[in-house]
Amino acid sequence: DTEVTQTPKHLVMGMTNKKSLKCEQHMGHRAMYWYKQKAKKPPELMFVYSYEKLSINESVPSRFSPECPNSSLLNLHLHALQPEDSALYLCASSRDSIWSPLHFGNGTRLTVT
Amino acid sequence: SQQGEEDPQALSIQEGENATMNCSYKTSINNLQWYRQNSGRGLVHLILIRSNEREKHSGRLRVTLDTSKKSSSLLITASRAADTASYFCASTQGGKLIFGQGTELSVKP
Numbered sequence: 001d002t003e004v005t006q007t008p009k010h011l012v013m014g015m016t017n018k019k020s021l022k023c024e025q026h027m028g029h030r031a032m033y034w035y036k037q038k039a040k041k042p043p044e045l046m047f048v049y050s051y052e053k054l055s056i057n058e059s060v061p062s063r064f065s066p067e068c069p070n071s072s073l074l075n076l077h078l079h080a081l082q083p084e085d086s087a088l089y090l091c092a093s094s095r096d097s098i099w100s101p102l103h104f105g106n107g108t109r110l111t112v113t
Numbered sequence: 114s115q116q117g118e119e120d121p122q123a124l125s126i127q128e129g130e131n132a133t134m135n136c137s138y139k140t141s142i143n144n145l146q147w148y149r150q151n152s153g154r155g156l157v158h159l160i161l162i163r164s165n166e167r168e169k170h171s172g173r174l175r176v177t178l179d180t181s182k183k184s185s186s187l188l189i190t191a192s193r194a195a196d197t198a199s200y201f202c203a204s205t206q207g208g209k210l211i212f213g214q215g216t217e218l219s220v221k222p
Contacts, residue, residue, distance in 0.1 A: 042214055056208070090155055098208065102148075104156045105155050106154050107155055
């Protein structure tokens with residue numbers, strides 16, 4: 001079992017819907033990440049939060065909006081997605097930076113119809 | 114672009130055999146990490162090797178790092194069916210952890 005919890009496990013949404021992905025960790029980690037992974041591809045970095053501040057945005061389209069309400073929680077708000085956004089969305093955390101190992105959740109499998 | 118390139122892309126072996134996966138990267142690194150991903154699950158950190166280390170062991174895993182060649186290898190000894198998974202190397206580039214393309218390992222009982 002992973003120490004990073006992601007909900008929901010699966011999500012199907014239409015292109016006009018608004019939904020949110022949630023991620024929670026209680027390891028006291030101060031860096032949190034969103035990655036997107038397509039089938040048989042490596043995870044691609046989307047966002048990094050460090051000490052609850054957005055430190056990296058990998059030129060992600062504005063239809064993806066991250067939020068870090070506190071040091072344990074990370075959300076990804078979704079709006080007006082495209083079918084090509086269908087993927088596995090992975091949340092991860094690390095003690096303080098990318099130099100520390102990342103702990104991943106099991107992801108949310110997103111399907112955009 | 115991905116920092117790490119791995120080979121082989123896919124590897125199929127029998128239980129009990131050793132599996133070797135290779136990773137190359139382009140820029141200087143602080144450390145290099147290896148992760149495993151079972152189908153449909155999140156990634157699990159396996160081992161981290163620092164740039165001033167040449168070899169590291171963890172159970173049945175052995176990782177080497179050659180900074181002059183900008184390459185690393187992961188050796189899994191005495192493989193088991195449960196080792197069937199995708200394996201990714203990950204290295205830092207511009208303050209970001211970037212994953213290689215991965216090796217899909219299949220261990221047949």
